[in-house]
Amino acid sequence: MFQENLIVGSNENVTGDYYLMHLEIGEREEETAIASAAKPGQFVQVRVHEGTAPLLRRPFTFYKARKRFFEILYKISGEGTRALCRYNKGERVDVVGPLGNGFTLVPDVDEHLLVAGGSGLASMYLLSRMCGRSPAKTVLLLGAQNKDDVPMRRSVAQDFDGLAIPIQVWTNDGSLGNTGFVTKALEKILQDAAKMRFAVYASGPIGMLRKVAELTTPFGIPTQISLEQHIACGLGVCEGCVVKTKDDSGSGYAYRKVCSDGPVFDPAIFEGYWDEIVEP
Amino acid sequence: MANLEVAIGSLTLKNPVMLASGTSGSGEELHGLLQLDRVGAVVTKTVTLEPREGHPPPRTVETASGMVNAIGLANMGADAFIAEKLPPLVATGATVIASVAGFAEEEWGELAAKMDAAEGVSAVELNLSCPNTGEEKLIAQDPAQITAAVSKARAATSKPVIAKLTPNVTDIAGPAVAAADAGADAVTVANTLQALVVDWRRKKSRLGAPQGGFSGPAVKPHILYLVNRAAAGVNIPVIASGGIMTVEDVCEYLCVGASAVQIGTATFVDPSAAMKILDKLEPLLVSLGAEKLADYVGSYA
Numbered sequence: 001m002f003q004e005n006l007i008v009g010s011n012e013n014v015t016g017d018y019y020l021m022h023l024e025i026g027e028r029e030e031e032t033a034i035a036s037a038a039k040p041g042q043f044v045q046v047r048v049h050e051g052t053a054p055l056l057r058r059p060f061t062f063y064k065a066r067k068r069f070f071e072i073l074y075k076i077s078g079e080g081t082r083a084l085c086r087y088n089k090g091e092r093v094d095v096v097g098p099l100g101n102g103f104t105l106v107p108d109v110d111e112h113l114l115v116a117g118g119s120g121l122a123s124m125y126l127l128s129r130m131c132g133r134s135p136a137k138t139v140l141l142l143g144a145q146n147k148d149d150v151p152m153r154r155s156v157a158q159d160f161d162g163l164a165i166p167i168q169v170w171t172n173d174g175s176l177g178n179t180g181f182v183t184k185a186l187e188k189i190l191q192d193a194a195k196m197r198f199a200v201y202a203s204g205p206i207g208m209l210r211k212v213a214e215l216t217t218p219f220g221i222p223t224q225i226s227l228e229q230h231i232a233c234g235l236g237v238c239e240g241c242v243v244k245t246k247d248d249s250g251s252g253y254a255y256r257k258v259c260s261d262g263p264v265f266d267p268a269i270f271e272g273y274w275d276e277i278v279e280p
Numbered sequence: 281m282a283n284l285e286v287a288i289g290s291l292t293l294k295n296p297v298m299l300a301s302g303t304s305g306s307g308e309e310l311h312g313l314l315q316l317d318r319v320g321a322v323v324t325k326t327v328t329l330e331p332r333e334g335h336p337p338p339r340t341v342e343t344a345s346g347m348v349n350a351i352g353l354a355n356m357g358a359d360a361f362i363a364e365k366l367p368p369l370v371a372t373g374a375t376v377i378a379s380v381a382g383f384a385e386e387e388w389g390e391l392a393a394k395m396d397a398a399e400g401v402s403a404v405e406l407n408l409s410c411p412n413t414g415e416e417k418l419i420a421q422d423p424a425q426i427t428a429a430v431s432k433a434r435a436a437t438s439k440p441v442i443a444k445l446t447p448n449v450t451d452i453a454g455p456a457v458a459a460a461d462a463g464a465d466a467v468t469v470a471n472t473l474q475a476l477v478v479d480w481r482r483k484k485s486r487l488g489a490p491q492g493g494f495s496g497p498a499v500k501p502h503i504l505y506l507v508n509r510a511a512a513g514v515n516i517p518v519i520a521s522g523g524i525m526t527v528e529d530v531c532e533y534l535c536v537g538a539s540a541v542q543i544g545t546a547t548f549v550d551p552s553a554a555m556k557i558l559d560k561l562e563p564l565l566v567s568l569g570a571e572k573l574a575d576y577v578g579s580y581a
Contacts, residue, residue: 001312003313047549047550052345055347056347056548094550096551230341230342232340232349232548233303233551235310235551236309237304237309238351238548239351240349242337242354255333255334255354278337
């Protein structure tokens with residue numbers, strides 16, 4: 001893991017409360033060590049403000065990562081993200097990463113199903129590219145409350161167009177795409193093609209992740225979910241971001257750290273403990 | 281060049297900037313972000329005789345220029361720590377101070393004896409003041425209990441013993457004197473302030489536990505006062521811990537009587553905070569006309 005002082009290349013509104021921040025290394029250097037080591041689903045801890053309020057860093061997953069830069073797609077949801085959206089092109093931001101365990105490509109499947117809810121889209125571009133390296137088909141199911149919560153606009157829309165993968169959009173109020181929960185779409189796909197071998201990767205609200213797990217884990221479908229919680233250090237030091245899970249023996253429970261044991265988990269470990277996970 | 285060395289009993293630290301217990305894990309988590317052998321000492325996460333799972337989440341809440349935590353002394357137990365966590369930390373060349381917490385009086389002696397035997401542990405810090413154990417009263421709020429715990433530990437080890445005190449007292453001088461008289465080589469002032477974070481709609485704590493400990497830059501003025509009080513009351517070194525973010529904060533503490541400092545919450549905000557402070561401390565002391573650290577300590581009028 002690395003700590004770098006990166007330059008804001010751009011920090012632009014995508015739609016509604018969504019922003020895309022481009023962070024790059026200075027001209028004299030070859031690459032950012034953080035971006036070069038980044039894997040889908042891993043995250044960075046960003047110093048969103050140089051003063052003491054907000055005090056703690058905020059975690060953001062990699063939206064895109066190349067040698068010389070990476071991007072984060074974020075939604076303004078509090079003081080930290082509000083401070084972040086004020087950064088201008090050319091300013092420097094202190095970043096630590098890459099942190100945590102990301103998504104792992106599941107081999108020997110027919111189809112990768114990516115399920116994102118709202119800001120959960122943030123990790124799906126890099127994940128789609130990883131899935132694209134396997135011969136299996138990749139499908140993205142994107143859910144949101146309404147059209148303002150679908151950050152598939154401007155350069156984000158262009159990025160996903162470039163991937164040329166099927167994308168289904170579902171909104172609860174039907175203001176964009178299909179009407180209903182995105183997990184309905186997942187349920188239908190799994191039912192219609194019961195003989196196909198799927199791998200499911202999900203990122204979004206706790207309720208959505210729980211529903212995904214209920215649809216996949218009883219049928220042995222390999223599933224990975226990315227969990228979001230408030231994180232203080234991000235390094236596994238403070239033990240502040242724990243969630244209750246089954247322990248390794250399966251007979252009792254254990255607290256696991258979202259930052260360093262996750263943020264990507266096998267959802268089977270949450271069986272029986274979903275009610276105790278607090279939406280951040 | 282100003283000499284930054286500081287003596288804690290028989291132990292000489294190369295500089296006064298330590299990493300506070302509970303904010304640097306067992307050190308190795310910070311690998312690559314911080315040179316552990318550059319800081320004065322790494323005070324490891326508190327261990328108890330038996331493993332503890334800690335409090336249910338949420339365990340941290342950010343507040344105005346600070347944070348409240350209720351981790352609940354989650355740890356793997358002293359034996360597992362010594363076997364698994366200590367060797368890689370010692371291998372980094374870091375000076376290691378092991379933080380321990382007992383519940384019954386005898387446990388302080390048992391834990392100190394384990395750390396006395398543990399290779400690579402340079403000193404023992406007694407966490408007499410964790411606000412997250414669920415005990416009604418903190419040991420560090422009762423001079424008689426401080427005397428008992430420090431005496432037991434003192435008898436069980438020849439390594440320096442540091443007593444970590446609580447700020448949650450009406451006068452810190454009493455607990456500091458009790459620790460010194462019982463044989464402590466230094467006192468750390470202080471642990472976190474007892475605090476509530478309230479969800480007023482649901483009428484309950486925003487933490488998984490009913491209360492927590494408050495830290496970060498917001499607490500600094502209060503802890504400065506306590507450090508100054510404690511330093512006036514005892515002849516052993518006072519180690520300051522309370523909201524240090526910058527080298528200027530360190531100088532404030534040294535000035536009012538601290539012989540050394542611990543960096544805590546700042547490490548969450550910036551994992552390399554202690555190194556950035558160290559880079560600036562020596563030239564700053566020189567500019568203040570100090571040839572050695574002790575020239576400046578307690579210079580507050």
